[in-house]
Amino acid sequence: MKSQSESYKAAGVDIVAGYQAVELMKEHIAKTMTSGVMSAIGGFGGLFELDMTGINKPVLVSGTDGVGTKLKMAFLMDKHDTVGIDCVAMCVNDVLCVGAKPLFFLDYIAVGKNYPERIAAMVSGIAEGCVQSGAALIGGETAEMPGFYPEDEYDMAGFTVGIVDKDKVLDNSTMGEGDVIIGIPSSGVHSNGFSLVRKVFDVENRDMKAPVAELGGKSLGETLLTPTKIYIKPMLAVFDEITVKGVSHITGGGFYENIPRSIPKGLGAKIDRSAVRVLPIFDLIAKEGNVPERDMFNTFNMGVGMTAIVAKEDVEKTIAILKANGEDAYVIGEIVASEEGVTIC
Template identity: 75%
Template sequence: MTKKSFSESYKEAGVDITAGYKSVELMKQYIARTKAFGDTDDVGGFGGLFHLDMKDLKDPVLVSGTDGVGTKLKIAFLMDKHDTVGIDCVAMCVNDIICVGAKPLFFLDYIACGKNYPEKIAQIVSGVAEGCVQSEAALIGGETAEMPGFYPEDEYDLAGFAVGVVDKSKVLDKTSIKEGDVMIALPSSGVHSNGFSLVRKVFDVENADLKKPLESLGGKSLGETLLTPTKIYVKPMLHVFDKVQVKAVSHITGGGFYENIPRSLPDGYGVKIQKKDVKVLPIFELLQKEGNIPERDMFNTYNMGVGMTFVVSSEEADAALAAAKEAGEDAYVLGEIVKSDEESVILC
């Protein structure tokens, strides 16, 4: 039926519905990669179907998360590279879900664009599918909206929504945290998807040579470094959950250390971190230098090289580090939990 669907009047207004059909056909090959992670229906219906297997769940709790990529997309436009921002979109959602202790089940995306270029939309979805594969979640549907006059022809926005599940007895309980517990860091892959309004201002990206290799970035270009996809921590954290008792997890997104770490700590407690122990990535050193940004603002805006933290007892710290490293993460001890009624993050 859709093959006969066509409106010349709508096309003259700037919306080509046949381009939408072509986009769906092109993206199906990428969506197929994720079907192994859930008994799902084919894409194209009015709703995405997912069969929830509850045989190992006594009291299942669904956990949801939604987010977008933000103005990092401006870098993708300037670089004309669209196959990685979908990973960011998935990461921002599933990394939040894992903080509760839940395993992601499925994902849906929403792409709004000024003009539907099917090949570009397919590139975006290829990244979304890759993010789903990394987090073992099924991509069960989405929406592409062509919105002429609202977005420039060559620009788009990208957002997503994920749902996960956890047995109620395994929901992480931060109230079990006590003085002397250890906070462990999992390194980030870069700036991830936060603070790009400041990044764009500091580097004047619209006028910068984004493809020029920079010695300060290990020979990588600024554009390549900034577009590095957000790391997805689902698999390593699930592996750690199987090995030790994790008390709390924090996804270090916008707001950096000062906003996100306190969300994983009970009232009356903080974490004492030696600044020298934080493995800061070169991109943050360059950003701070070029923008003359105060250190406090850096740690209150960016992940500074730490994408995720989790808390375990001091007795299980070594086992937790070993488990994270078994899962491919170069984990390290970030700080110690202390009693504190004033500061939740104490950088020394």
């Protein structure tokens, strides 16, 4: 391609670097291609043909999100190939909560300066997230914005579109007292609460690469950059066999804000605190930051990245399906008559 502009480059935007970044990312994008993709990267729109096999009343479900201030950890560690997984996870896990399977994903990356190799590393993470969730990466945008972002910083966001049969949209109208709440483990802090995390650990003035005994010898930086877990494939396997009454993605706001979103009025969630398998990173945050337990459960996932509510008679089979799909799920509570939302005791 002969397109170039020395004047634009002098102003801080290198369109040639943009072309180089696209070329470098193509190999990663290729890994995400599914049968519905009809267009190549570089066009003005991403085309996707819907496969309606087994779907009587198709409903499209969309979700959008970003990575938040977790990106500051990527800057500090100079590691950019995992935050893309977080970006995808935050979107696809949300649409999963209504029973949808993600079809495709588009990203938006804004940078202070376009470093093609770094852009390619970022997109490699996005592509990995798409592979994990079965979604195709059918487009995106990289915007070089000198004077708006520092040269070594960037922001990343994206959105997904999924599909579910109208008759299979998760319905909590049959939820009642005695239904059981199953917790599905998180991989770590995921992508929420990092403003508090950064304050607690004073990350800009700390050796983030030093091993930490409480974290099994892993560094704080490595632990905090652990990508958000993507729950699509294990949960879709559950949906195939179990009538799930409610699913919550435990993101910002922790247990107290997210679990009630899947519960109808008049009912609440009673969580057995002793059952929750809290990850070491959360114990360290609470200890170093002197953060009250109530605030911890109202900010972080505490080791539970997703919850599923099922009838008591379906608990054993649900857990068995999840374990067969690599998730060591376990019971963390039950549904009770309550107007208080979540009670942890």
